Amino acid sequence: MTSKTNSMTTKTMTTQQIYDLAIKMGIESDPRGLKKVHELMKRKKIQYEKMSKDEKKYYNMEKLNNPYPDAMIFVGSPDKKIKKILAGIDIETPELLLADRIGGVDLVIAHHPEWPYIHEVMDMQVDFYNQCGIPINIAEWITKEWSREIERSTKPLNHERAIDAAKLLNLSLLAPHSCMDNLAHDYIDKLIKKNHPEYIEDILDILMEISEYQIATENGYGPSIFSGDKNNRVGKIIVEFAGGTSPSLKMYEKLSQAGVGTSVSMHIKEDARKEAEKYNMNIVIAGHYASDSLGTNLYLDEIEKNGIEIVPCSGLIRVKRFK
Numbered sequence: 174m175t176s177k178t179n180s181m182t183t184k185t186m187t188t189q190q191i192y193d194l195a196i197k198m199g200i201e202s203d204p205r206g207l208k209k210v211h212e213l214m215k216r217k218k219i220q221y222e223k224m225s226k227d228e229k230k231y232y233n234m235e236k237l238n239n240p241y242p243d244a245m246i247f248v249g250s251p252d253k254k255i256k257k258i259l260a261g262i263d264i265e266t267p268e269l270l271l272a273d274r275i276g277g278v279d280l281v282i283a284h285h286p287e288w289p290y291i292h293e294v295m296d297m298q299v300d301f302y303n304q305c306g307i308p309i310n311i312a313e314w315i316t317k318e319w320s321r322e323i324e325r326s327t328k329p330l331n332h333e334r335a336i337d338a339a340k341l342l343n344l345s346l347l348a349p350h351s352c353m354d355n356l357a358h359d360y361i362d363k364l365i366k367k368n369h370p371e372y373i374e375d376i377l378d379i380l381m382e383i384s385e386y387q388i389a390t391e392n393g394y395g396p397s398i399f400s401g402d403k404n405n406r407v408g409k410i411i412v413e414f415a416g417g418t419s420p421s422l423k424m425y426e427k428l429s430q431a432g433v434g435t436s437v438s439m440h441i442k443e444d445a446r447k448e449a450e451k452y453n454m455n456i457v458i459a460g461h462y463a464s465d466s467l468g469t470n471l472y473l474d475e476i477e478k479n480g481i482e483i484v485p486c487s488g489l490i491r492v493k494r495f496k
C-alpha cells in the first residue's frame with residue numbers, strides 16, 4: 174500500500190491531458206449520444222469551410238476540436254506538468270489569489286466558465302428536447318430564440334477578469350463546464366432509470382443516496398420539490414442537467430404536451446417554475462452547487478487517481494468515489 178501510494182504521488186499530467194480527459198468524458202456521457210455528437214462536429218467543420226476569410230480570421234479553432242464551446246484552457250501552456258490543482262465551482266480573482274496564497278498550485282479548474290460562448294452550448298438543448306418527445310422544429314425555434322436572449326444578456330459581462338488575474342499570477346486556468354454537467358446528468362439519469370421511481374418522494378430518496386446531496390441537505394440546500402407534491406406519480410421523467418443553462422420557460426408547455434410528467438433539474442427560475450406548475454409538471458430540484466459538485470467530482474476522481482493533489486474551494490463539495 175505504501176509503495177503504491179509513493180509511486181502514485183510522483184505522477185503528473187499535462188494541462189492538455191487534463192483538458193483532453195474532460196472532453197473525452199464529456200462526449201462519452203453526452204445526453205445526445207455519441208453518434209449525434211460526431212454528426213454535429215462534422216457539420217461544424219463543413220460550416221467552417223464555407224466561412225468567408227474574415228469570418229475564419231476571428232473563429233476560435235478550438236471549437237472544431239471540441240463539441241463544448243464552454244470548455245477550454247483559458248490560460249497556460251498545454252504542456253505544463255501539473256501536480257496540484259485548486260478546483261472550485263466559481264473561480265474569480267479571490268480564488269486565484271487563494272491559489273497563490275496556498276502555494277504550489279499549478280492549475281486552477283473552474284466549473285463555471287466566464288466567457289461569451291454559453292449560448293452556443295445551448296444548441297445541445299435542441300436534440301435533447303427532441304429526444305424528450307418535442308418535435309425538432311419546435312425544440313429548435315424555442316431554443317434559438319432563448320439562446321439569442323442569453324447571448325444578448327451575457328455580452329456586457331466582464332469575460333476577462335479571472336483570465337487577467339490568472340495571467341498576472343502565472344496560474345493556468347481551465348473550465349470544462351459542459352463536460353462536467355454531462356457527467357452529472359448521465360449519473361443521475363442512469364440511477365433514476367435503474368431504480369424505477371413511482372412517486373416524487375422516491376426520486377428524492379434516490380437523490381439522497383448521493384453524498385453530495387446528503388452534505389447539501391445538512392447545510393440547508395439539499396434536493397426539494399419546486400412543483401408538485403411528494404405523493405404525486407412521476408409519469409415520464411427527464412433529467413435536465415446539461416445544455417449550458419436552463420431551457421426557455423416556453424419549453425415546459427411543450428414538455429407537458431410531449432408527455433413528460435417530471436423534470437429533475439439543478440435549478441429553475443420562478444417564472445419557469447410557474448409555467449411547469451401551470452402545465453401540471455412536477456419539478457424536483459436536486460440543487461445547483463451540489464449537482465455541479467457531483468459532475469466536477471466524477472471528473473476530478475479520474476485526475477486524482479493519477480496521483481495529482483486536488484484542493485477543493487468555492488462551493489465544491491468534494492466527494493471521492495475511489496479508494
Ligand SMILES: [Zn+2]
Pocket residue numbers: 285461465
Ligand atoms: Zn452550474
